[in-house]
Amino acid sequence: MEILAQIWSFLGLLTVLQNVLPSQILTLILSWYESLQDLISPYSYFEIPEFNGYCSVEPNELYRQIQLYLQSLGTCLNSRRVTATRAKNSRQISFMVAPNQSFDDTWNGRKFLWTHHVETVQESLEERRSFGLKISKRDREFGLNRYFERIAKIAEEFENSSRDRRLFTNNGHGGFESGWASVPFRHPATFETLAFDPKLKAEITSDLTAFSKARDFYSRVGRSWKRGYLLYGPPGTGKSSLIAAMANFLHYDVYDLELTKVSDNSELRALLIQTTNKSIIVIEDIDCSLDFSDRNLNFRRRKLPENRKHCQNGPENPGQVTLSGLLNFTDGLWSCCGEERIIVFTTNYKDAIDVALIRSGRMDMHIRLGPAGFDAFKTLACNYLGLRDHRLFEIIEREISEGGRLTPAEISEIMVRFKGDVDNALREVVTALKESVMEFVDEKTDSFQGVVGSPLKGFGMAGKGKKGGLTWQEKVRCLVRVKSLMRSSSSSSSKRGI
Numbered sequence: 001m002e003i004l005a006q007i008w009s010f011l012g013l014l015t016v017l018q019n020v021l022p023s024q025i026l027t028l029i030l031s032w033y034e035s036l037q038d039l040i041s042p043y044s045y046f047e048i049p050e051f052n053g054y055c056s057v058e059p060n061e062l063y064r065q066i067q068l069y070l071q072s073l074g075t076c077l078n079s080r081r082v083t084a085t086r087a088k089n090s091r092q093i094s095f096m097v098a099p100n101q102s103f104d105d106t107w108n109g110r111k112f113l114w115t116h117h118v119e120t121v122q123e124s125l126e127e128r129r130s131f132g133l134k135i136s137k138r139d140r141e142f143g144l145n146r147y148f149e150r151i152a153k154i155a156e157e158f159e160n161s162s163r164d165r166r167l168f169t170n171n172g173h174g175g176f177e178s179g180w181a182s183v184p185f186r187h188p189a190t191f192e193t194l195a196f197d198p199k200l201k202a203e204i205t206s207d208l209t210a211f212s213k214a215r216d217f218y219s220r221v222g223r224s225w226k227r228g229y230l231l232y233g234p235p236g237t238g239k240s241s242l243i244a245a246m247a248n249f250l251h252y253d254v255y256d257l258e259l260t261k262v263s264d265n266s267e268l269r270a271l272l273i274q275t276t277n278k279s280i281i282v283i284e285d286i287d288c289s290l291d292f293s294d295r296n297l298n299f300r301r302r303k304l305p306e307n308r309k310h311c312q313n314g315p316e317n318p319g320q321v322t323l324s325g326l327l328n329f330t331d332g333l334w335s336c337c338g339e340e341r342i343i344v345f346t347t348n349y350k351d352a353i354d355v356a357l358i359r360s361g362r363m364d365m366h367i368r369l370g371p372a373g374f375d376a377f378k379t380l381a382c383n384y385l386g387l388r389d390h391r392l393f394e395i396i397e398r399e400i401s402e403g404g405r406l407t408p409a410e411i412s413e414i415m416v417r418f419k420g421d422v423d424n425a426l427r428e429v430v431t432a433l434k435e436s437v438m439e440f441v442d443e444k445t446d447s448f449q450g451v452v453g454s455p456l457k458g459f460g461m462a463g464k465g466k467k468g469g470l471t472w473q474e475k476v477r478c479l480v481r482v483k484s485l486m487r488s489s490s491s492s493s494s495k496r497g498i
């Protein structure tokens with residue numbers, strides 16, 4: 001009771017002093033008290049305000065990084081109160097420490113106590129926010145810088161993976177102000193859902209991962225931080241789906257450049273300048289989008305007439321962009337105005353493209369996509385029919401190894417048509433594979449999904465050393481196969497009395 005009475009009278013004395021003493025003396029006493037506390041306390045305190053400076057206009061990058069870092073912890077935030085928010089049209093829920101609440105973080109055996117301070121400024125009703133950090137004085141010397149570096153790294157990764165990505169297309173209204181129009185990019189293709197040879201998938205994903213981490217490498221060797229991919233192969237083999245999967249894998253925006261809508265080289269340059277870092281710039285059907293004749297007359301005489309038959313509107317209206325303009329776009333001085341960019345060209349006919357455009361250094365990876373192999377088929381069966389195994393798989397594998405060629409688009413179309421009827425879907429695939437053997441002889445369709453080539457491996461079919469035709473072994477195999485098919489169909493006809 002005596003102690004309580006003394007505390008009570010001390011508090012009374014403080015109240016009297018507060019009213020009697022001038023505010024300057026009170027501030028001085030307070031600062032002495034804080035200094036004394038700092039001296040005897042084993043802890044250090046840091047304040048990280050939302051804005052830098054006196055006028056509070058310049059955002060504090062460290063505050064933003066800490067905010068992202070805490071959001072990245074998601075439901076693991078061990079605060080007593082957490083604010084959960086979801087932006088409109090977004091699937092993601094963000095978690096943040098509620099105002100004036102604390103949470104502990106432990107790293108390398110050291111403890112970091114964070115508090116999220118939010119106070120309302122009386123006159124303006126504005127909120128002043130900051131993060132307070134309490135750590136032991138020992139850890140301040142040993143671990144603080146590395147702890148902040150770690151926060152910055154995690155924040156950047158989280159920002160990349162959670163930001164809403166966009167799909168841009170040039171709107172053809174002149175490229176100098178806003179040459180791009182955009183929509184949210186929500187393509188569902190991923191490397192898991194793509195029906196490719198697993199080796200090809202692994203090769204592409206490791207190349208992309210290495211590229212995304214190669215900032216120091218590119219600056220050391222004095223090259224701009226970009227990489228070129230040429231995807232070529234028949235329609236429906238997954239070129240566009242692969243681009244979407246690459247964008248989802250790297251969390252990049254996609255710029256779909258419609259070259260025929262670009263009026264001249266300077267507009268092309270302006271469009272390039274407007275693209276952001278961490279993006280994939282795509283030119284689909286490059287052979288139909290550009291008139292290669294300005295560069296090489298012989299090339300035009302040799303390639304153009306038959307190779308461009310497939311282009312629907314390319315050659316008639318190719319725009320004013322020239323090959324040299326495009327070469328500058330991919331490789332010239334202007335291509336260095338951003339970083340971490342991937343340029344992808346797609347074509348159905350690699351031979352129809354001027355070699356200069358796809359030489360090493362411009363198109364670093366040449367990926368040929370072809371008919372589905374058995375691995376690709378199994379991925380599609382798993383995705384579309386929920387099947388991991390089936391008695392007809394063996395027959396399908398045999399059909400494919402004996403020359404049956406279907407694109408992933410054709411197989412997936414069959415599976416969509418027969419979804420819910422697994423047996424019929426697979427039977428239909430077998431029939432289509434058998435039929436495709438006949439077309440295979442006519443069309444000279446080549447090897448399966450997944451040939452990665454470097455530009456150094458030569459122009460034409462990557463890897464196999466053949467140029468559009470069949471090797472003699474394949475011809476013999478096909479003829480034997482056709483003969484056996486004819487034999488089996490004539491025997492079944494005779495059985496049916498036809």
Ligand SMILES: Nc1ncnc2c1ncn2[C@@H]1O[C@H](COP(=O)(O)OP(=O)(O)OP(=O)(O)O)[C@@H](O)[C@H]1O
Nearest residue numbers: 194195196234235236237238239240241408409412
């Ligand atoms: N490798 C694949 N894995 C999974 N689905 C695929 C694959 N290839 C094609 N598809 C399916 O076929 C459809 C068409 O594929 P996509 O547009 O990617 O082919 P493409 O090679 O770009 O064709 P085009 O040359 O005509 O543009 C896709 O919507 C997808 O459903």
